Amino acid sequence: MNINELLAQKDKLPNVPEVVKELIQVLSDDNANLDAIANKVAKDPTLSVKILRMVNSSYYGLPRTVNSIDEAIVRIGFERLKILVISSGLSGSVTGEVEGLDIKRFWNESFETGEICKIIAKKTRSVEADVAFTAGIISNIGRLLLHLTTPNRAKAVQTMVDEGADRNQAELDRFQFTSPEAGAALLEQWKLPVELCVAVLQQRAPLNHAEPSPLAAVISMAKQMLAARKRGDSAKQIVDAVSLPLVSLAGVKEGLGDIAEQVVNLEPMKIA
CATH class of the missing domain: 1.10.3210.10 (Hypothetical protein af1432)
Structure with a gap:
């Protein structure tokens, strides 16, 4: 067996959203279009729900509920949201x-x-x-x-x-x-x-x-x-x-x- 045989099993590989891969690719790019990435995140309902659930968790202790990705950026900043997007996308890459x-x-x-x-x-x-x-x-x-x-x-x-x-x-x-x-x-x-x-x-x-x-x-x-x-x-x-x-x-x-x-x-x- 070799690694290529593993990677050929496409139906078994972790399924990471493209927007998450894109965000990882531009982690160190100060000129990255973060607004465009935020818009893509907002259009992914599964990812958005998971991120908002995390933003509203006791870990952040925000005084009131955050209801949108745009509001999340305002409340915790894009740098922290960026980590949440990556974390959520990776942890959701395998179901079951x-x-x-x-x-x-x-x-x-x-x-x-x-x-x-x-x-x-x-x-x-x-x-x-x-x-x-x-x-x-x-x-x-x-x-x-x-x-x-x-x-x-x-x-x-x-x-x-x-x-x-x-x-x-x-x-x-x-x-x-x-x-x-x-x-x-x-x-x-x-x-x-x-x-x-x-x-x-x-x-x-x-x-x-x-x-x-x-x-x-x-x-x-x-x-x-x-x-x-x-x-x-x-x-x-x-x-x-x-x-x-x-x-x-x-x-x-x-x-x-x-x-x-x-x-x-x-x-x-x-x-x-």
């Missing part, structure tokens, strides 16, 4: 159950990774926070792809991991490629920015690549921190759990302790 994968837990952990990536990126000079947040959300898209297209092999990998195997090696044993490789190929098919594709590809070991990606280092750091957070580690323990070469590659010059404190106290927005 996914064999061998708790999809609600999958997306909530993905968004938690995104939140931590954003916290880290704000302490760097080379990685934009919105880009880092999006990279964190999509970092595990390859794992989702494997469960959607080859559930039996994906479940076998999970069993091996649960028994103590290294996930990277387990995937190579079962697929001859890894989920980050599959995820990067899917993102390329969606025509997302090269920066995101490379970061997803390199995320498990960015320092092993000839041209290591700072964004990949941010993802890798975020996952180390998330694992420590799940263990109930303190901020100091989270700092100790992070690879210093990754910190250097990500471009975090100072404030690692502050990042860890924010990770400990993080209350991520639950999308799924």
